[in-house]
Amino acid sequence: MGNNDYINNYFLPKYYKTSSVYTPEQYAQALIEQYSQQLQDLYKSGARMFGVFAAGYSGCTPGIMNEFGMNSCVDEVNSAVMLFNSHLNTTINDLNNKLVDAKFILLDGSFEYPNDLNVTDTPCCAVSSNSGKGQCAPNQVPCSNRQNYYFWDAFHPTERVNVLAGTKAYETLSSFYTSKTIALSKEKETGYISDA
Numbered sequence: 619m620g621n622n623d624y625i626n627n628y629f630l631p632k633y634y635k636t637s638s639v640y641t642p643e644q645y646a647q648a649l650i651e652q653y654s655q656q657l658q659d660l661y662k663s664g665a666r667m668f669g670v671f672a673a674g675y676s677g678c679t680p681g682i683m684n685e686f687g688m689n690s691c692v693d694e695v696n697s698a699v700m701l702f703n704s705h706l707n708t709t710i711n712d713l714n715n716k717l718v719d720a721k722f723i724l725l726d727g728s729f730e731y732p733n734d735l736n737v738t739d740t741p742c743c744a745v746s747s748n749s750g751k752g753q754c755a756p757n758q759v760p761c762s763n764r765q766n767y768y769f770w771d772a773f774h775p776t777e778r779v780n781v782l783a784g785t786k787a788y789e790t791l792s793s794f795y796t797s798k799t800i801a802l803s804k805e806k807e808t809g810y811i812s813d814a
Contacts, residue, residue, distance in 0.1 A: 628698065647693050735779070752771060
């Protein structure tokens with residue numbers, strides 16, 4: 619939750635009236651209330667450890683920059699996303715205090731990338747302006763140096779970026795699992811975490 623709510627809804631006023639109904643603050647709060655309820659529903663279903671990703675800077679995607687006619691990050695979009703992330707951080711802290719035996723960890727995707735990941739404002743593929751707008755156009759050859767690109771299409775990171783982000787998330791979360799062992803509950807046949 620987060621990025622798509624901004625990219626595919628709030629900042630598409632020609633298709634959705636959300637931005638005329640809600641201020642950025644109100645929209646962030648509405649999203650967070652829904653997100654909090656979804657996390658609590660997972661808790662009620664037995665989940666106890668949560669890695670929750672903060673929303674990325676949607677205003678820096680080639681698709682949003684193109685939509686706004688800009689050659690750099692769109693501050694208006696990033697400011698709205700930062701409001702969402704601020705509320706998310708508060709909510710994560712509240713849930714950690716409220717729900718017994720639960721651990722919520724906020725994963726912030728902003729970290730240092732290698733210097734050779736240097737094409738950050740252009741997608742690796744030719745994007746479609748019709749069907750699947752912003753996604754790779756069918757039957758087109760993508761860039762040959764995709765290891766240097768941050769974005770695969772107008773909105774989605776490349777495999778390399780996803781591997782780097784996934785590795786960072788795993789490293790962040792692994793310290794919370796080092797003293798735990800995942801066991802199988804024979805009574806309910808569901809996984810649970812116990813001190814070993």
